[in-house]
Amino acid sequence: MTSFGHDVYDDVIVGGGHNGLVAAAYLARAGRSVLVLERLGNTGGAAISTRPFVGVDARLSRYSYLVSLLPAKIVRDLGLEFAVRKRTVSSYTPVERDGRAGGLLVGGGESRTRESFARLTGSEREYESWRxxxxxxxxxxxxxxxxxxxxxxxxxxxxxRIDDETAWRMLFEEPLGRAVEEHFADDLVRGVVLTDALIGTFADAHDASLVQNRCFLYHVIGGGTGDWDVPVGGMGALTDALATAARAAGAEIATGHEVLRIEPDGRAPAEVTFRTATGEGRVVGRTVLVNASPRTLGELLGETGPAAPVEGAQLKVNMLLRRLPRLRDTSVDPREAFGGTFHVAEGYAELARAYAEAATGELPSVPPSEIYCHSLTDPTILGPELVAQGYQTLTLFGLHTPARLFGHDNQGAREVLLTGTLAQLDAHLAEPITDCLAFDADGRPCIEAKTPLDLERELRLPGGHIFHRDLSWPYAQDQGAAGRWGVGTPYANVLLCGAGAVRGGGVSGVPGHNAAMAVLGH
Known part of the structure; x- marks a missing residue:
C-alpha cells in the first residue's frame, strides 16, 4: 500500500487534471502540505498529449487542443515553462455558390479579409457588420x-463593469440567434459566428435557456481578445509543466490512485478513501479539493437521489496525414485554410437542421464540424522524419452529436457519423481525405474518433460533457452555495476545483486558481 509523507495533509486534491495541478502548485507554493490523487497512470486528464498511432512519432493533443482561457497570470505566478503561438488565419469556410467553389477567409490582414467578404456577399456591408x-x-x-x-x-x-447595454442585452439577456440575425444577412457568415456558441454545447440559436450565449461568451473572452492559440509541444506540454511546478513546490502526486469516497465531518479534517492496484487505503485532508465533475463529487460524498441530466454533444477526430489535401477552391492555399479553423457544413441553416435532427434522436444528415492543423503552427509535435516528409496533423471537432445518439450502438453510430462527417469535408476537397491519411506500423490508417460515450468511459466526463456540465454565467447567482470564489459546496472543507465550478470549462486553470485562493483566504 502507498506510503505518504504526512498523516494529515493540509490539502488533498482529487484528480490530477490541469485544474487540480494548478491548485496543487499554488497551495504548495504557499507552504501547505498537498497530496494529489489521480485515478489514471498519468497526470493531465483531458489536457494531455499522446502517441495514438502505433509506431508513429506524432504526439497529438488527444482531447483538448487549443488554448484561450488560460490567464497569463497563472503562467507567471507558477513560473511555467509553457508557450502558445498565434495562428495567422482565424478561419476559412468553403462554400459552393453558382456552381463555383469559393470560401470565406478571415485573417491574413484586414484588406484580405475585407476582400474575401466582398467576394462572398457582393458588397462590403457584411464585413462592416462583422467588424x-x-x-x-x-x-x-x-x-x-x-x-x-x-x-x-x-x-x-x-x-x-461592461458598461455597454447593447452588448449586455445581446449576450446576457436575449438568445444569441437574435443578435446574429440582426447583425448579419449572409447564411454562411451567420453560421461562422454561431459556431462559437455550440462547441461542446447542444442548443439552438434561439434556446430560451441561453446556454448557447454562455458558451459563446467563454469562447470570445479568452485572454481579453478571444484568440484561440496553439500550445507549443501540444496540450501535454502545459500539464507536464504544471506537474513539474507542483512537485517543485513540494506537492506529492500519486497516480494510479482512484478515490472512492470522501467523508467530511463539519469543519474537521475529511477522510478520503482510495483504491490502488494492491488494495484500498485512506488519507486525511483538512481541505479536500475535487477536480472532477459535480456529479462525481456527489457520488464520492454518497449523495442519493437522481442526478441532474448532463450530456455532451461532440465528435472528436484525430488524424495524421502524409500531406494536406488539395482544395476545390484554388484561390486559397491549404496551409492557410487548415492553419485556422476550417468550417464544414456550418452555415446557419445547416446548423439549425443538424440540431433539429439530433433533437429527434437522429444523427445529423449533414454533420457540421470544424478542423485545424496543429503541426502547421507548431511542428514540434512531429518527429523530425515526419516533418521532413511533409506530414501534418488534423483535429476535427463535430457539433450537434449529443450522447443520446450513441446509447444503442456506440460503435455503429460512431462509424456512420465519421463517414458522414468526412464526406462533408470531401465535398470541398479536390481529393478524398482518406487518400492523404498516413498509416501506422500495423498498416492501419491514422485516424481515431471519440464520441461523448467514449469520453465518458475514458475520462469519466458525465455524458461525455467536456465542460462537466452546462457553463455558468461568470457572476454570482447563489452566493451561499458557490461562495466568494465560485468553488464552494455544502461542506465547508470540500471545494470544487474542476471545470464544473462557476467560471469553469475549457483549459483555463481558473477553477484551480480560484479554489486555491478560497483555501488561502484571499
Missing part, C-alpha cells in the same frame, strides 16, 4: 476576462 459585432465583443472581453481570477462579481457589478 462592428466583433469590436463590441472584443471590448466586452477586455473587461470580463480579468474578472475570472477575481472574487465573483454580482450580476449588477459585472453589468456595470
Amino acid at each position: 462592428a459585432f466583433h469590436g463590441r465583443t472584443g471590448r466586452l472581453a477586455e473587461k470580463v476576462f480579468p474578472t475570472l481570477t477575481e472574487p465573483l462579481p454580482t450580476r449588477a457589478e459585472l453589468r456595470a
